[in-house]
Amino acid sequence: MRTSLNNIKKIDDYLLGCMAPEETFLFQADMLLNTSLAKDVAQQDYTYGLIKQYSRKKIKAEIIAAQEKLNAEPEYQDLIRRIANLFKKL
Amino acid sequence: MMAESNKTFLTVEMREAFFIALYKKAFSSVARYVAKMGGTLDEAQDIFQDTLVIYYEKIISANAETIVNEQAYLLGIAKKLWLQHYKKSMLSQPLNDFDIQADTDVQHASHKILHYLETAGRRCMDLLQAFYFDNLPVAKLAGRFGYSGVHSATVAKYKCLEKVRESVKQNLLNYADFIE
Numbered sequence: 001m002r003t004s005l006n007n008i009k010k011i012d013d014y015l016l017g018c019m020a021p022e023e024t025f026l027f028q029a030d031m032l033l034n035t036s037l038a039k040d041v042a043q044q045d046y047t048y049g050l051i052k053q054y055s056r057k058k059i060k061a062e063i064i065a066a067q068e069k070l071n072a073e074p075e076y077q078d079l080i081r082r083i084a085n086l087f088k089k090l
Numbered sequence: 091m092m093a094e095s096n097k098t099f100l101t102v103e104m105r106e107a108f109f110i111a112l113y114k115k116a117f118s119s120v121a122r123y124v125a126k127m128g129g130t131l132d133e134a135q136d137i138f139q140d141t142l143v144i145y146y147e148k149i150i151s152a153n154a155e156t157i158v159n160e161q162a163y164l165l166g167i168a169k170k171l172w173l174q175h176y177k178k179s180m181l182s183q184p185l186n187d188f189d190i191q192a193d194t195d196v197q198h199a200s201h202k203i204l205h206y207l208e209t210a211g212r213r214c215m216d217l218l219q220a221f222y223f224d225n226l227p228v229a230k231l232a233g234r235f236g237y238s239g240v241h242s243a244t245v246a247k248y249k250c251l252e253k254v255r256e257s258v259k260q261n262l263l264n265y266a267d268f269i270e
Binding site for chain 1: 102105106109110113114117118121122125130131134135139140142143146147200203204207208215218219222223224245248249251252254255258259262
């Protein structure tokens with residue numbers, strides 16, 4: 001892999017806790033001395049947050065699609081009616 | 091009923107069958123609880139959808155524990171989400187205007203990047219989702235995304251991570267508080 005990808009991998013190992021303790025210690029020391037590395041780590045960490053947001057949004061869309069499919073099943077109609085009745089105000 | 095721990099879903103269809111089974115099993119008890127608490131059917135559906143997202147994350151995680159009573163577990167998550175939803179609607183606005191502005195700026199930037207990635211970088215995001223969120227092993231990920239082997243899939247994953255990180259860098263350059 002090219003150098004930039006190896007750096008990404010190293011940060012990945014650090015953020016996911018896959019680095020050996022001695023290597024972690026050296027990496028943290030390097031971050032204190034090298035602000036550019038510290039920025040890369042912060043941006044990669046933020047990137048994982050975005051991946052999580054993207055994934056949750058997609059999974060929720062799949063769940064809504066599954067619910068719609070179920071709502072269209074004839075044998076489920078009676079249960080849907082009973083559930084809807086729970087919310088009818090007296 | 092006992093749920094398997096550390097499940098793997100290789101396809102959307104497998105997940106769909108899983109979610110439908112959970113709806114049949116647990117939605118009525120969650121709806122009954124939300125109705126009892128004065129909520130609407132739309133709120134019950136929204137709470138249940140979020141419950142399933144949380145449950146999905148839980149069971150695909152590498153250190154997933156075995157869940158003995160799936161229905162009770164789902165109801166437990168839904169109750170917590172309902173309380174959060176209720177508290178959120180009762181909360182007063184924070185007093186510190188500066189904090190509100192800073193949060194809004196970063197949230198706006200995140201929204202912008204996410205929108206860009208959803209359109210221009212979908213294949214990369216799907217690959218990253220499969221690895222970091224769905225926890226698919228690299229060998230299975232390689233097969234699903236058409237890579238020749240584990241090495242090619244691993245390199246592709248890091249290339250995608252680099253691409254997304256670059257978008258983050260470009261879009262968050264103006265927010266000094268992001269890295270401070």
